[in-house]
Amino acid sequence: MLSCQVAAQDAGKIHQKAIMVDTHGDILYNQIQSGIDIGKLQTTGNFDLVRAKQGGLDAQIFSIWCDEKGGFDLANRQIDSLYALIKRYPSQIALVSDARQLENAVKQNKLAALIGVEGGHMIESDLGKLEALAKRGMIYLTLTWNNSTPWASSAAEETKGKITKPGLNDFGKSVVKKLNDLGVLVDLSHVGEQTFYDAIQASSKPILVSHSCAYAINPVPRNLKDEQIKAVGKNGGVISINFYSGFLDATYAQKQQAFLTKYKDELKMLSDKYGRSKAIDTLIFNHLREAEAIKPNIEKVVDHINHVVKLIGIDHVGIGADFDGAESFPQGMNSVADFPKVTEALLKRGYSEADIQKILGGNFVKLLKANKGK
Structure with a gap:
C-alpha cells in the first residue's frame, strides 16, 4: 500500500511540473449549443476551467467542429464563443498562438487556449478564408473531418469506396503550402490514407496527428497503420493519442x-x-x-503510446483526448480533471520523468516551435 501511495505522490509531482497539453477537445460546439458557462464547474461534459485546473491541464486546443452542413460562419461563431470565455475569465485563461505565448501563459498560471479547426470544409475551398481563420488564432487545420472536401479525401469515405480519386488534388496541395507559409500545423487525423501520404509529401514542416490511435492494436479507419506512424516519425511530427474507447479497444464496439x-x-x-x-x-x-x-482501462492508452514509441521513439507522441467529442472514455477518465491518472499509468509502466514530460506536452510545444519559428 505504501509503495502505491508513493507512486501516486511521485506521479502528482511529475504531472504538476510538466506542461500538460491536450491537442483536441470538442468543447466549443457543445458550449454554443447548450449555452453553458464552461468557466464554472459543470455537471455535464468533460471540460470546464475548474476541472482543467484540477487536472493540471496547462494548454487546451479547442476544436472548432461542425459537420458537412456547417462552414466558415459557424467556425467563426465558435471562435467568438472562445473569445467571450476569455473576456469573462481573463485571470484564468489566455488565447495563445505560438510556443512562447503558451509558455508565458503557463508561467502566469493561466490555461493557454489554442484553436484547432477540425475539417477543411470550413475554409470553403477559399485560401482567403483559411488565412482569415489563421489571423483569428487557428494553430492547426485538420484537412478533413469524416466528410471529404473537393480537394482532400477522408478516411471514412476512402474506406467506404466513395472516392474515385483519393488523396489531395492540386488545390489541396496549395492548402498545405499555405498552412506551411502561415506557420499553421497540418493535422492529419481523420484523413484518408492517400491524403495522408500526399500531405506528408507536400508539407515542408513537421505535421500533427491531433487525435488518433494505432491501427495495429485496433484496426479502425481512424487509426494509423504502422507505415503511417513511421512516416510521421520520418517527417518529425507528433501523434496525439485519442482516448475514445472505440479507437482504443478492439472489443469495445x-x-x-x-x-x-x-x-x-x-x-x-x-x-x-x-x-x-x-x-x-x-x-x-x-x-x-x-x-x-x-470501457477499457487507462492501460489501453499506454498500450497505444507504447506502440508509437517502439516504432518511432519518445519524441513523436502526445495526448489528444477528444473529450466532449465521444460518448465513452477509459474507466475513471471522466473529464480533464482525471489527466493525472495518465501520468500515474505511464510511471507504472516504466516511463521516466523526462519521457513523461515529452508525452504530456513537451513534444507538442517543440512541434509548435518548428512550425511557428518561435
Missing part, C-alpha cells in the same frame, strides 16, 4: 452494441424524446455501472 441492444426499447423511447446522441448519453447515465464495465 461489440460490447457497446450488446449494451444498446439490451436496452433498445429504452433507447428508442429516449431517442424519440431527445434525439439519438443525447439518448445514448442518458441511457449510459441510467445504467452507469454496466456502461462503465464495458
Whole structure:
C-alpha cells in the first residue's frame, strides 16, 4: 500500500511540473449549443476551467467542429464563443498562438487556449478564408473531418469506396503550402490514407496527428497503420493519442452494441424524446455501472503510446483526448480533471520523468516551435 501511495505522490509531482497539453477537445460546439458557462464547474461534459485546473491541464486546443452542413460562419461563431470565455475569465485563461505565448501563459498560471479547426470544409475551398481563420488564432487545420472536401479525401469515405480519386488534388496541395507559409500545423487525423501520404509529401514542416490511435492494436479507419506512424516519425511530427474507447479497444464496439441492444426499447423511447446522441448519453447515465464495465482501462492508452514509441521513439507522441467529442472514455477518465491518472499509468509502466514530460506536452510545444519559428 505504501509503495502505491508513493507512486501516486511521485506521479502528482511529475504531472504538476510538466506542461500538460491536450491537442483536441470538442468543447466549443457543445458550449454554443447548450449555452453553458464552461468557466464554472459543470455537471455535464468533460471540460470546464475548474476541472482543467484540477487536472493540471496547462494548454487546451479547442476544436472548432461542425459537420458537412456547417462552414466558415459557424467556425467563426465558435471562435467568438472562445473569445467571450476569455473576456469573462481573463485571470484564468489566455488565447495563445505560438510556443512562447503558451509558455508565458503557463508561467502566469493561466490555461493557454489554442484553436484547432477540425475539417477543411470550413475554409470553403477559399485560401482567403483559411488565412482569415489563421489571423483569428487557428494553430492547426485538420484537412478533413469524416466528410471529404473537393480537394482532400477522408478516411471514412476512402474506406467506404466513395472516392474515385483519393488523396489531395492540386488545390489541396496549395492548402498545405499555405498552412506551411502561415506557420499553421497540418493535422492529419481523420484523413484518408492517400491524403495522408500526399500531405506528408507536400508539407515542408513537421505535421500533427491531433487525435488518433494505432491501427495495429485496433484496426479502425481512424487509426494509423504502422507505415503511417513511421512516416510521421520520418517527417518529425507528433501523434496525439485519442482516448475514445472505440479507437482504443478492439472489443469495445461489440460490447457497446450488446449494451444498446439490451436496452433498445429504452433507447428508442429516449431517442424519440431527445434525439439519438443525447439518448445514448442518458441511457449510459441510467445504467452507469454496466456502461462503465464495458470501457477499457487507462492501460489501453499506454498500450497505444507504447506502440508509437517502439516504432518511432519518445519524441513523436502526445495526448489528444477528444473529450466532449465521444460518448465513452477509459474507466475513471471522466473529464480533464482525471489527466493525472495518465501520468500515474505511464510511471507504472516504466516511463521516466523526462519521457513523461515529452508525452504530456513537451513534444507538442517543440512541434509548435518548428512550425511557428518561435
